[in-house]
Amino acid sequence: MTQQDHNIAEKILSGGRSEDPAILYGSEIVTHKQLRAAAYGWAGRLLRQGLAPGDRVGLLAENSPFFIAAYLGVIRAGLCAVPFPLDSSENTIERIALSTGMKLMLVSARFKARVESVAQALGIALEDESKASPAPPDVHYTFPAIDPRRDLAAIMLTSGSTGESKGVMVTHHNIECNSQDIIQYLGLTSNDRTMTVLPFYYCYGTSLLHTHLMAGASLVLNNRFMFPEKVLDEMAEKNCTGFAGVPSTYQILLRKTRFAKRSFPSLRWLQQAGGKLPNPFIQEIRRAFPHVRLFIMYGQTEATARLSYLPPEKLDDKLGSIGKGLPGARLEVLKDDGAPIRPGSDEVGEIVASGDNITLGYWNDLDETALFFRHGKLYTGDMAKVDRDGYIFIVERARDFIKAMGNRVSPKEIEEVISEMPEVVEVAVIGVPDDIWGEAVKAYLTTSRPDQLTVEQVRTYCLGRLPNYKVPEYVEFLPQLPKTPNGKVAKEVLRKMSTDSV
């Protein structure tokens, strides 16, 4: 095997039989052979632009054949893909482009206007989806060799503890190991076809892309989850064997659609990650689809995607558990002093992970990297107990993130917006359990004008300044916010207040 065969995009692009479908997008069908030609077309075009191995290439596009071909083309050419979240503002795009030293951006037609001025101001080349044509089958490319354990395939953006996004450095080897583990435990084969509603800029979505194509399976892309019943129609019509969602995906399907009453004869498995799906929902899915294997999983962008899964046959016995570590990932639950907690006891410790899926850390951020990546291990910030059989149960997230609609929402960002209102004295934002959104955003605030400021005014102010899912669902005024001895807002007290008031 030559050095360049380690390129993860090559392995993903070689996964399927030539004439089998790789992507189904509306009425469009792209075979594995066509996808390979399209990705090679992008790779060749990028190399002709004089980019050096490892150069960062931004990618802003909805899930589409273009996204997949461009993403894999970038990686195949030995470059590093940086997928932007679709709600990135011009300022965010500019900040990320600058911090990653981006050389080029690839955008779909609808996002071109959003990046044009940033690209121009920073002198970054811009290519839209119309620019690449599939590589002719007889063209032979020589791609730069890569070192799979050192060279980055992608920088995946994730919210940091300060609210600013951080770039997680993912190597070719990280993706390969994590994908192989996932393919193995899901039992993915070329007969699988998954309904894909999760965005590819999010590591869970990207893992669907990696694993399915590598296994020679196919992806049905549907970007209209706002109309979930239509997604279910397509899932049935296209004989999907699998479906992947975050907690709110399942909560919406169970509360807002006929999901549990419908029949999906081809459906073989369901997978769930991206936060805790409350147990009653897990049980509802089990009752509705007794013959479908339901995988409850746990992961982090910092671990490429996946860290653990609960085998479906253990669901009843170990309800609420995230299972055990993947074959390639070792999970320990450690106390503050570094000693493992006692299985079967009430002790709580932090989940610490090691393995070939643990990424290299955060791009250009040594401080944060040193905080979470120590001695070759990832300190996840998630606190857990372990039962006597070794199954892990997450107790709480040490980090304060809210997971609304599958999005990782930083309370700090919302607090900052609300704090801009002149009548607001203090504000603290927390997540409260919500049947539909997974967690809903709740803002507690104190005001200087209790007779004038209304809940509606606060929400309206946020509506104009934040994406919809970050606008507080609940707003409550308090005479004062509870504080810790060192003067910080005691969010634990607020969480308890909110739970007690339900």
Added chain:
Amino acid sequence: MTLVERLVNLFDKTFGLERDRFSLNLAPEDVPNWDSIGHMNLVMYMEQEFNQHFEVDEIMEMSSPAKILEILKAKGVPE
């Protein structure tokens, strides 16, 4: 301007949909870019245009111009 004309304008503004392609029975799959992101943009423009706030259930029901009209009328927006 009638309510339908305002809606035609909003579909043009949000999705770049040519006026002669507009019909009350359009479905999201008939309109390029009418996906979840496009839909949230449409809702944002509608909130500005009609000075209304829409609940999640209403937003999820807006799967054709005809259904949007029904929701607007139920909220008392004059035709």
